[in-house]
Amino acid sequence: MASLHHNLRLATEADLPAMTDVLNAASRQDPIYPYRFPDRHLYASEFALLCQQKCAEYLASSTVVVCEMPSATEAGAMQVAAFAVWDTPASHHMVQARTGSLEPLPSQRPSSLGVPITIGHKDRMNAFKSACVQYKASFFDAKYQGGHVMLRILLCHPDYQRRGAGRALTEWGINEAQRLGLHTTVFASPMGLRLYTKLGFIEIGRFRVEVEGDKEHLEIPALVLSPTAGIWETGRETTCGMATGTGYNGVSPTVCA
Numbered sequence: 001m002a003s004l005h006h007n008l009r010l011a012t013e014a015d016l017p018a019m020t021d022v023l024n025a026a027s028r029q030d031p032i033y034p035y036r037f038p039d040r041h042l043y044a045s046e047f048a049l050l051c052q053q054k055c056a057e058y059l060a061s062s063t064v065v066v067c068e069m070p071s072a073t074e075a076g077a078m079q080v081a082a083f084a085v086w087d088t089p090a091s092h093h094m095v096q097a098r099t100g101s102l103e104p105l106p107s108q109r110p111s112s113l114g115v116p117i118t119i120g121h122k123d124r125m126n127a128f129k130s131a132c133v134q135y136k137a138s139f140f141d142a143k144y145q146g147g148h149v150m151l152r153i154l155l156c157h158p159d160y161q162r163r164g165a166g167r168a169l170t171e172w173g174i175n176e177a178q179r180l181g182l183h184t185t186v187f188a189s190p191m192g193l194r195l196y197t198k199l200g201f202i203e204i205g206r207f208r209v210e211v212e213g214d215k216e217h218l219e220i221p222a223l224v225l226s227p228t229a230g231i232w233e234t235g236r237e238t239t240c241g242m243a244t245g246t247g248y249n250g251v252s253p254t255v256c257a
């Protein structure tokens, strides 16, 4: 499918509803969500609130970049089609620049959304969380002690997939990592794995998330891209595709015909 004109910028609190929609719609395609929320169709409104709560947490704690594309419903309007959540050594500074404070805004504090986290498969959620902490430490933190730029979350709304948003958002972080001389790291979903390997990421290991006696499990690959790597596409080296010039809050706008 042809790439669409798109624009990258840092997210603001005003993006919370659109980010929530993207997370709610795209998360069913990444096995880590159905694994932890197998009955989400039974509590759809609570799950939507949980998505809102998670997005508020991302805005408060990480560097969130949104990708806008022409709206499918409103002629001439741009719509947040995808977003990426990055943990960079500079994330705290960027959050501070956006909010003026390192403290989350009152409206972003999860507790202020009034949603107790009571939904989901508790044992799987705990197993997933502790495995991610453990393997982030062993695969990435121990190896790259000078820091790394980690893609925590990447989601594109199903209505906008295969139009280049995921690639543009990933290249934003790669560019940032290369500027800092750091590796780019990610735990990949099956759909993400296709994108990251296309961009030249190398798989350095895998881990399982499982609960004793449970027939379901997850297998999650850990991928890295070296700071000196070019961006590879089916054997052809390309540039990151960033346009020159500085856009919103220092994020370069990209335009793809």
Ligand SMILES: CC(C)(COP(=O)(O)OP(=O)(O)OC[C@H]1O[C@@H](n2cnc3c(N)ncnc32)[C@H](O)[C@@H]1OP(=O)(O)O)[C@@H](O)C(=O)NCCC(=O)NCCS
Binding pocket: 001, 026, 027, 029, 030, 082, 153, 154, 155, 156, 157, 160, 161, 162, 163, 164, 165, 166, 167, 168, 187, 188, 189, 190, 191, 192, 193, 194, 195, 196, 198
């Ligand atoms: C992974 C995801 C973010 C990719 O977003 P996207 O905007 O559709 O990706 P792009 O259009 O930039 O794809 C770039 C390239 O990645 C590869 N790719 C992406 N999605 C693919 C798919 N479903 N099947 C095969 N290859 C795929 C292709 O090589 C594609 O290039 P092409 O379209 O020219 O063939 C999106 O599929 C998604 O949100 N999935 C559900 C959530 C998820 O798994 N997120 C990743 C977590 S690690």
